[in-house]
Amino acid sequence: MIRKILKIVGIVIVSIGIVVLLFIKFWPSLGGNVTEVDQKEYNARNSLYKKGIFHGNPEIQLMTGQKSEYKNEEKVPKGEIPVHQLKKIEKAKKDELKWIWFGHSSSMLQIEGKNVLMDPVFSNYSSPVPFIGPKRFSKLPIDIENMPSIDVLAISHD
Structure with a gap:
């Protein structure tokens, strides 16, 4: 059998x-x-x-x-890559459109009073699994505590 x-x-x-x-x-x-x-x-x-x-x-x-x-x-840069540090991101007004690029594919679109976070990579690794991906080459452009509240989260599955 x-x-x-x-x-x-x-x-x-x-x-x-x-x-x-x-x-x-x-x-x-x-x-x-x-x-x-x-x-x-x-x-x-x-x-x-x-x-x-x-x-x-x-x-x-x-x-x-x-x-x-x-x-x-x-493949690996020599030295630290300079990053413009953001202290705070003001929420856009209802009639205002803002786009903030955090680096690589991570960005935030502020439209009609909503914050749309796209393809966020805010870890110290460029992978969802830390022991597989390489470490990031630069500091985060903003501390997570200083991010405005997110209304929509858009994640790429490429």
Whole structure:
């Protein structure tokens, strides 16, 4: 009886694996059926794609003061990134529209007297699980105690 169950479980696992592999292989948004002609045309259109790797635009300077050309040793900034510290955020009036950017994707929209907090990242890690994500490179732009009350919380699931 147990052998029969294990055999069925094994067949199910192998079947799921085959379906996943076929999905990855043939689904267009995951790269399915990309021909050499497609790759050559893409390379010709994008000057930042060289030898199968994307390179940052060397014309852009990063907050670290370095060029954006990707190199492994430039993943962590040298020194602390300066941050404008906010003491308090006044609530917008009913007829006023305010947008406050806290950094990366975190921001607050004040509209029609409501505060909408979008994609908040106020922990010391850039991950919901502290031991998985890297530590933040800068201080928080505002102490949580100084934040106005939030009416709507919008969280990204990317």
